[in-house]
Amino acid sequence: MDNVSNRRNQIKHSLIFTLFVLILLTGSLMPTRAAVEPLATPNTDEPTDGPVAWSSPPQPEVFDGLTAPLIALSGFSDSAMHAPSANVENVEFVGHIGGSTYSVFVQGNYAYIGQGPHLTILDISNQASPSVVGKTAPFPDIVQDIYVSGDYAYVTSLYSGLRVVDISVPSNPTEVGFYDTPGLARGVAVAGDYAYIADGYDSGLRVVDISSPSSPSEVGFYDTPGEAFCVAVAGDYAYVGDGGPGLRVVDISSPSSPSEVGFYDTPGYADGVAVMGDYAYVADGYSGLRVVDISNPSNPSEVGFYDTPEFAENVAVAGDYVYVADWYGGLRVVDISVPSNPTEVGFYDTLGDAEDVAVAGDRAYVIGGSGLQVFDISDPSNPSEVGIYDTPGQGFGVAVARGASPGHTYVYVADTDGGLIILSHAHMYIYLPVIMRDVTSP
Numbered sequence: 001m002d003n004v005s006n007r008r009n010q011i012k013h014s015l016i017f018t019l020f021v022l023i024l025l026t027g028s029l030m031p032t033r034a035a036v037e038p039l040a041t042p043n044t045d046e047p048t049d050g051p052v053a054w055s056s057p058p059q060p061e062v063f064d065g066l067t068a069p070l071i072a073l074s075g076f077s078d079s080a081m082h083a084p085s086a087n088v089e090n091v092e093f094v095g096h097i098g099g100s101t102y103s104v105f106v107q108g109n110y111a112y113i114g115q116g117p118h119l120t121i122l123d124i125s126n127q128a129s130p131s132v133v134g135k136t137a138p139f140p141d142i143v144q145d146i147y148v149s150g151d152y153a154y155v156t157s158l159y160s161g162l163r164v165v166d167i168s169v170p171s172n173p174t175e176v177g178f179y180d181t182p183g184l185a186r187g188v189a190v191a192g193d194y195a196y197i198a199d200g201y202d203s204g205l206r207v208v209d210i211s212s213p214s215s216p217s218e219v220g221f222y223d224t225p226g227e228a229f230c231v232a233v234a235g236d237y238a239y240v241g242d243g244g245p246g247l248r249v250v251d252i253s254s255p256s257s258p259s260e261v262g263f264y265d266t267p268g269y270a271d272g273v274a275v276m277g278d279y280a281y282v283a284d285g286y287s288g289l290r291v292v293d294i295s296n297p298s299n300p301s302e303v304g305f306y307d308t309p310e311f312a313e314n315v316a317v318a319g320d321y322v323y324v325a326d327w328y329g330g331l332r333v334v335d336i337s338v339p340s341n342p343t344e345v346g347f348y349d350t351l352g353d354a355e356d357v358a359v360a361g362d363r364a365y366v367i368g369g370s371g372l373q374v375f376d377i378s379d380p381s382n383p384s385e386v387g388i389y390d391t392p393g394q395g396f397g398v399a400v401a402r403g404a405s406p407g408h409t410y411v412y413v414a415d416t417d418g419g420l421i422i423l424s425h426a427h428m429y430i431y432l433p434v435i436m437r438d439v440t441s442p
Contacts, residue, residue: 101391104367105146105153106358110170111365112153113372114143115391119155119163121170122389127363127374130389134171139163145198145230149190152176152213156185162197164213179216181206187230189238194219194255196238198228205231205240205248207255222258224248230314234275237261237297241270247282247290249297264300266290272314272356274322279303279339281322283312289324289332291339306342308332318359321345321380325354331366333380346381351388 099116106112109125110133117138122130140160147154151168161180167173183203189196193211198204204224210216227243236253246266252258268287273280278295288307294300310329315322320337330350335343352368359365362378363386371391375383 099391100142101355101367101371103143103145103356104358104365104372105148106360106363106365107148111358111372112146112148112167113367113389113391114146114155117142117157119143119146119153119165119173120391121167121173122372123170124365124374124387126387128387130372130374130387132389134167134169134173136165136173136175139175144185145187147188147190147195152210154188154190154195154210156188156197158184158186161185162188162195162208162216164210164216166213177212177214177216179208179218181208181218183228186228187241189231189233191233194252196231196233196252198231198240200229201227204228205238205250205258207252207258209255220254220256220258222250222260224250224260229270230272232273232275232280237294239273239275239280239294241273241282243269243271246270246284247273247280247292247300249294249300251297262296262298262300264292264302266292266302268312271312272325274315274317276317279336281315281317281336283315283324285311288312289315289322289334289342291336291342293339304336304338304340304342306334306344308344313354314356316357316359316364321377323357323359323364323377325357325366325368327353327355330354331357331364331375331383333377333383335380346379346383348375348383348385 099118101113101115103114104111109123111122111124111130113120113122119136120132121134123133124130139155139157141158144156144158148167151166153165153167153173155163155165157163162178162185163175164177165173166176181197181199181203184200185197186200187198190210193209195208195210195216197206197208199206202223205222205228206218207220208216209219224240224242224245226245228240229243230241232239236251238250238252238258240248240250242248245263247264247270248260249262250258251261266282266284266287269285270282271285272283278293280292280294280300282290282292284290288305289312290302291304292300293303308324308326308329311327312324313327314325320335322334322336322342324332324334326332331348331354332344333346335345350366350368350373354366354368356367357364362376364375364377364383366373366375372389373385374387376386377383
C-alpha cells in the first residue's frame with residue numbers, strides 16, 4: 001500500500017529527526033561507534049572552556065552501518081563520542097515553528113491539535129478565525145493522537161509514549177507526567193482512571209493508570225496480532241484498529257488483564273475506529289468505511305460498507321452520519337441511518353491530506369497537512385468551509401546563516417513532520433552527501 005509506505009517513511013524521517021535534534025541538544029544519545037577512523041586532533045591553543053576548533057575537519061562517522069546525522073559538532077572530541085563533554089552544551093535550542101498535523105480533539109470553545117512535536121490549543125469561539133491561545137514545549141516526538149478529559153490532555157507522541165498535559169489554564173498548557181510505552185504510541189482513548197494506548201507493532205494495546213497524572217503507570221496490556229493504530233472504548237470493551245488484521249475487540253473489565261474476545265478481519269487496513277451503539281465504524285484504508293455490528297462482542301460482523309475514493313484515515317460519528325477523513329479524498333459525509341446501506345450524501349475536497357476529523361454540534365473539524373479546517377455541516381449534503389488555521393510548513397532540508405557575532409552560526413532544519421527547528425552553535429560542520437564545509441569559516 002502506498003499510504004502505508006508513506007507512513008513508514010514518515011516514521012523513519014521522524015526518528016532520524018528526533019535522534020538528530022537530541023544529539024545536538026544533549027549529546028547523550030550517541031549510538032555505539034562502529035570501526036571508524038580517528039577524529040582529527042583539536043588545536044591545543046584553543047580555550048578549554050569554549051568550542052574546540054579542529055586543525056582539520058572531522059571525517060563523517062558511521063554508526064552501526066548508518067551515516068551519522070547531517071550536522072556534526074566540532075565540540076565532540078574522540079572521547080566525547082563515548083561520554084558527553086561540556087562543549088556539547090554550547091548547542092542552543094533557539095526556536096521551533098510548524099510541523100505536520102495528525103490529530104484534533106474538540107471540547108467546548110477549544111480545539112486541541114498536534115502541531116509537529118507540540119500540543120497546540122486553539123480558541124474556536126470565532127470559528128471563522130481560530131486563534132492560538134497556548135502551546136506546549138516540544139515533546140520528544142511528533143504528536144499522533146489527543147484525548148481530552150477534564151483538566152488534562154492525553155497525547156501520544158510516537159517513540160516517546162503517552163504525555164499528560166495540564167490544560168486547566170489554556171494559555172499555559174504544561175506537561176505534568178509521561179509514560180514511555182514500549183512501541184509506537186499511536187492512538188489514545190480515556191475512560192475513568194485509565195488511558196488505553198494503541199502502541200503499534202509488537203506492543204498492541206497498553207492500559208495505563210492515570211489516577212495520578214504526574215506518574216502514569218502501565219497496569220496491563222494485550223499484544224494484538226497486527227499494528228495497533230487506533231482505539232475506541234465503550235463500556236467494558238476496547239475496539240482496536242489493528243491495521244491488516246482489522247478490528248480487535250478487547251475485554252477491559254479487568255484493566256490488569258485485558259483479553260481479546262472477538263475480531264473482524266476487515267478487507268483493508270483498519271486505521272481509525274469510532275463506536276456508537278451497536279456499531280463500530282472502521283476507517284479501513286483503501287477499503288473505505290466498514291460498518292461492523294458489535295452487539296455480540298465475541299462475534300463482530302460486517303453489515304455494510306461504503307468505498308470512499310481514497311484512503312480512509314479516520315472517522316467520527318454523530319447522529320445518522322459518519323464523517324470520514326479520506327486522505328486526498330478530503331471530508332466525506334456518509335448517511336448511516338440504514339447501517340446495511342451506508343451512502344455518501346456530501347463531501348468537501350480539503351486543501352491537503354485529511355488525517356483526522358472531529359465533530360461537535362453542526363461543525364466538523366478536519367486536520368491534515370494544511371492545518372485545521374472548520375466546516376459547517378448543518379446541511380450534511382453540502383458541507384462548507386467556515387474557518388481555517390494554517391499550521392506553518394512542512395519540508396525537508398537544512399540551511400545555514402552566520403550570526404552577528406564572529407564565528408556564530410544558526411542552523412535551520414526543516415523536517416517533513418517536525419517543522420522548522422532553529423539551533424545555534426559557535427562551531428559547526430555541515431555534512432551533505434558529497435560536500436563538507438566548516439560554515440563558520442570566512
